[in-house]
Amino acid sequence: MIRFEQVSKRYADGTVAVEDLTFQIAEGELVTLVGPSGCGKTTTMKMVNRLIEPTSGQVLLDGADIATIDPVDLRRRIGYVIQQVGLFPHKTVLENTETVPRLLGHRRTRSRARAAELLELVGLDPDAHGRRYPDQLSGGQRQRVGVARALAADPPVLLMDEPFGAVDPLVREHLQTEFRKLQETVRKTVLFVTHDIEEAVRMGDRMAVYGAGRLEQFDAPSKVLGAPRTDYVADFVGADRGLKRLSVTPIERRDLEQPPIVRLDDRMAEATRRMRDQDARWAVVLDGSGELHGWVSSDAGPTEAGAAEGAGGAGPRQGRPGQDGEDSVRAHARRMEAWLPLGHSLKQAFSTMLQYDAGWIAVLDGDRFEGVLTPSGLHEALRRSIDSEQHVAEAERAEMLLAGSADGGAEKAAE
Numbered sequence: 001m002i003r004f005e006q007v008s009k010r011y012a013d014g015t016v017a018v019e020d021l022t023f024q025i026a027e028g029e030l031v032t033l034v035g036p037s038g039c040g041k042t043t044t045m046k047m048v049n050r051l052i053e054p055t056s057g058q059v060l061l062d063g064a065d066i067a068t069i070d071p072v073d074l075r076r077r078i079g080y081v082i083q084q085v086g087l088f089p090h091k092t093v094l095e096n097t098e099t100v101p102r103l104l105g106h107r108r109t110r111s112r113a114r115a116a117e118l119l120e121l122v123g124l125d126p127d128a129h130g131r132r133y134p135d136q137l138s139g140g141q142r143q144r145v146g147v148a149r150a151l152a153a154d155p156p157v158l159l160m161d162e163p164f165g166a167v168d169p170l171v172r173e174h175l176q177t178e179f180r181k182l183q184e185t186v187r188k189t190v191l192f193v194t195h196d197i198e199e200a201v202r203m204g205d206r207m208a209v210y211g212a213g214r215l216e217q218f219d220a221p222s223k224v225l226g227a228p229r230t231d232y233v234a235d236f237v238g239a240d241r242g243l244k245r246l247s248v249t250p251i252e253r254r255d256l257e258q259p260p261i262v263r264l265d266d267r268m269a270e271a272t273r274r275m276r277d278q279d280a281r282w283a284v285v286l287d288g289s290g291e292l293h294g295w296v297s298s299d300a301g302p303t304e305a306g307a308a309e310g311a312g313g314a315g316p317r318q319g320r321p322g323q324d325g326e327d328s329v330r331a332h333a334r335r336m337e338a339w340l341p342l343g344h345s346l347k348q349a350f351s352t353m354l355q356y357d358a359g360w361i362a363v364l365d366g367d368r369f370e371g372v373l374t375p376s377g378l379h380e381a382l383r384r385s386i387d388s389e390q391h392v393a394e395a396e397r398a399e400m401l402l403a404g405s406a407d408g409g410a411e412k413a414a415e
Ligand SMILES: Nc1ncnc2c1ncn2[C@@H]1O[C@H](COP(=O)(O)OP(=O)(O)OP(=O)(O)O)[C@@H](O)[C@H]1O
Pocket: 011, 012, 013, 015, 016, 017, 035, 036, 037, 038, 039, 040, 041, 042, 043, 044, 195
C-alpha cells in the first residue's frame, strides 16, 4: 500500500533528517514510527502527503510514485491527525467534523449525518457534544474530534503525528485502547508517530524503530521486545536490564497519576460529571476521613445526559436512581485491595498488579492516598532508573580513567 524505496531527505541547511529508508506498510496495517526526538519520524510521515519532498528515492502509494500525484488529490486520500488537533475555534464540533466532506462538495445533509455517525464512532455523543465549541471540550475529547474529522472523508490512509501526546497518561491509554478498537472496524492503513515506546508497542501491528535518521528495526512489537536487532534497539526498549532494575527501584511520588477523586457520600451524578470532565472512566473513592475506600466506574451510576460517555467499561449498572441513598457513590463503590505504600519496589507493584489482575494500584503514604501507579508510570520509573544507572556507570568509568592517568603520572615521576 505505502512503500518507501531508498528514501533520503536532506534539508536546505544540510541536515540529513532521514537516510536510505526502505520499508513497506500493508493495506489495513497500523505501523508505529518510534524513536527519540529529532530522529526523522515526522519528516518520514510528511513525505507521504507531500508536505515534504524527498531529496532522493521514491514513496509509492498503491504502486504509484506519489511525486506524480497532484498533492490536493493525494491529500484527499490521506487523513491527517496532529497533536495540536487544529480544530476551528469558531465552529461547533459537528461543523468541524464535516469540514472535509463539505470541502469535497458533499451535500450538507449527508455530511452532517456522516459527521454525527463518526462522532459516535469515536465515543462522543453528537447531541451532547456536537453543538459545543472546541474550548468547551476536554483535551481527550478534542483529540477524538480530530480523529473523527480525519476519518470524515473516509480516506484509505491515516497519518497520525503524536495524536495523543498532549493528554495525560490515563486519558492517553483510554484513547489508545479506543483507537485500536476503532481500527478493527475501519481498517485504515495507518502511520502513527510517537516517541513513547509503550504506545508504539501497544498500538502497532508492526513498529519502525528509528536511530538518528535510520531504521534500526522494522518488526512486530513482540520481535522488537524479544529479539532487538541492534544494541541501539536493545537499549531503547531496555528489556532485560529493566527487569533487573524492578526490584531495586522504589515507587516515588512523581511516578503517580491523579485520577478524579470522589467521596463516599457524594452523589453519583456529581461523581460521573467529574469523571466526564476529566475524561476518565473511573474515580478513586475516599471515605469521610480521606482514607482510601476503593473505586467507582463512570457507568455504574444514573445516566444523566452524557454520563454514559465512555460506557463499556468494567462495572455493571448497579444503580436504581431515585431510591433513597442509592444514587450516592457509596451504593456503587467497590473496595480496592490492590494498594502499596510509597517506597515499596516496582517489582512489588508489578506483582500486586498481577495478583489482583488490576490495571493500576493505589499508592498510600501512611493512611493518605497519594495517587495511582499504572503500567505506564511503572515504565517511566524504570526508564529513569536505567538512565541513572548509566550515569553512575559513566561517572565510575571517568573516575577510573582519571585515577589511571594520575598513577601513570606518578610512575613517570618515579622513573
Ligand atoms: N525544515 C527543516 N529544516 C532543517 N532541519 C529540519 C527541518 N525540519 C526538521 N529538521 C531536522 O530534521 C531532523 C528530523 O526532524 P523530525 O521533525 O523529522 O524529527 P522527529 O523524529 O519527528 O522529532 P520529534 O519527535 O522531536 O518531533 C531534526 O534534526 C530536525 O531538527
